[in-house]
Amino acid sequence: MRILYVQERRNKNGATDRLSTSFDCSEIIVGRGGASTVIVSSKKVSLTHARVFFANGQWMVSDLQSLVGVRVNNVRVASSMLATGDVIGIGDVTFSVGIVGDEITLIQGAPSDPVMSTEEELERLSQGLHVESYLPRMRTLSFLCGALVLMVWAFLPGSLDRFDSWNSGPISNAHKTIERDCRRCHSAPFRPVQDKDCLSCHSMTQHAKEHDKFISQHPSLSMRCAECHMEHNGDHGLVSKDSRQCVSCHGGIRELRPESEILDVISLARHPQFRVAVTQPDGTEMRVSLEDKANAKDATPLKLNHAVHLKKGLRGANGPTTLQCNSCHALASDEGSMQPISFDTHCRDCHSLGFDERLPNTQLPHGDAETIYPTLFAEYAKLLLLNNGEEQNVQRDQLRAMPLGTELPTPKNLAPEALKVQQAARVAEEEVFTRTGCYLCHEYREKPVSEQKDDQTRYTISKPNVPSTFMTKAQFDHSAHENVTCESCHEKTRTSTETSELLLPGIDTCRQCHFDGEKAGFVRSGCAECHGYHKSLEVPSGQKRTLTDYLRSLAR
């Protein structure tokens, strides 16, 4: 019988060394103490821990009342037969069993850790006390973090062609539909947004054309659309109402455009007096400062006496009436501007265009002088027929309306009845054009004899061309000012007797409440408060697209 004890050791290179000891006996003691046959240096092994012996033709192992016991194939035993392949556990040491005949081999397993020198062991222990042992190298971590950012926020947007994460600020609501199509505006990398990028969508507006024309006239300005229309600032910048943008040009517009008739403006405080558009007798429009008393006159060929119209107890259609400003000047549906004055709506109630007492329900039409004579002829012809040819009545009234000494024209080739009707119509025509009806408000002119025809009106009326606004370069919101009386701003209205008197407030009136910037008690008022920049933003209907075409152009 022989017992072969093999001790495996792992050197510092990780290789396994074997140290074999052969015992020609049938029994060995495994323990920590010197009395043992096989000495194992372990604090978990008792002085004499276990006995391996041959009895009755079998190799056996038994526990010598050790502290932690003996285990065979991980089962604690007091005594057990051994077979090839068994693993004996003695304390924290294991032995693999191999039996050939009456020889047994016990192979003590190598410790998992290599045998190290004291210095190495200390170094290993020391490393275990530092955070570096448990984390990747800082350089590696840094590289990974940088690479992650580069990958997610640079390569990924680039490779997917989705640059949402590069968006430098909120897109204005107007451009939301093209928010993800960065190249629609940024057509060339590393170049500011060019006008052609804006015009690819906006070329059709009058605004763009005006700007284009302006820039083509002043190439030295090199003013891009995007310099005023600043995107990626939400809704703040796209259509800015900041006066400084206006003043950057209009503060010195005379330098930029010497030929311009526009005056330099740098603030409301230093805004020149309002210039109003007045129509000249020849029909041309001229802008005149309200300070220019000689020319600042309403040349509208109308006879309007505000003082009379604002008197109390006027004779109205239904008895005495007192007119207010809004009796004639009503807010338009936009509640900012005024409705145009209409004779039928605002005047006819008081200013009847009746022409004969016998026709109390018949009035002349308003708006076209050429309709007056045909209307009169038709009405008198009807009257003659209804009176069954009683010419006296017609004749009498005609004569009553005629001024003394009037010579009636002598038409030719007319039946006697027609002649009577025509004469009556001519008398009434002259009456309404020269003394009543039209004459009250309009200036008239008798056509030259060469232009007069038997069946047409012989007078013409100067077209009034009442302007819808005198301030054509600004907008005024009447509804925003409804808490003050009209006469607060339109002074002297109650005493105005002439149409030519412009009853418009000057800029000093505005300055009583409005101020350029922040000032307690004043409304902050920039240029855009009254002025639109190149208002014509409407797209001509011929250039509009269908919704389908528009969405297709978004490529989404």
Next chain:
Amino acid sequence: MSKQTFINYKEYRWLVVTIVSLVVLLAIYALNTPVGGRNGGTFVGYTYGVLATIGIAWLMAYGGRKRAYSSSLGTVEGWLAAHIWIGTGLLLVVPLHAGFSFGYNVHTLAYALMVGTIVSGMWGVMRYATLSDKISSHRGGQSEAVVLDQIASLGSDIESAAREKSDAFLSLVERFDFIFKPRVEFLLRRIELPPVNQREAGEFLSRLPEVERDEALRVIGFIDQKIDLAQGLITESRIKFMLRSWLFLHVPISVALCVAVGIHIFSVFFFW
């Protein structure tokens, strides 16, 4: 007079520089009301962006300066003071650059990473300010290697003493002795090694043969020493962890910040 540290370096020179700079920058920011609102694209916005970029580059340069032992370009302590205070100031400069506009984008990511870098730096500064003096006190001025060697020697002494002794003696050693093996747990939480329980040790002693009792008392003494030394190392390693661990956030985040700033600059000029 208080001791000069990297925080109060030269009577808070860099704190003063930072505060004065911020006051000036804030005043300009408040007085400047650009058309379209304050944002990174205005003159002041660009200027502040350039200043912030230079500031970040300077902060990153500290990493190089502290390793450039032969450099005479200011003291490392001075650089560190500037690193801390200028870095703190950037927390405000960058929002001023952006007009306090933030969003889910790479630009805000750069700011978030900068905040992460600075906050982790503040964490580190606080750790250094409160913990750095405590390191050597835990090991009586001895180096870590010496203490580990002492622990190993005590282990050997205990093992030698236990050799050839009775199993009762071994039980006593098994019960009270320990193998000092550093674990990550030492770094993450406060661990107090319990001393040898005297009453329990007495019970073990009573079971020993008479001849082994003196030796057992000596071994218990060894174990007590071992516990003291190990406890010192454990406490120290945790402090060191607290002093070093923030850098594992601070440095990688700062590198990520540099990359994000690079993308930020690239992207705003790519889509100018």
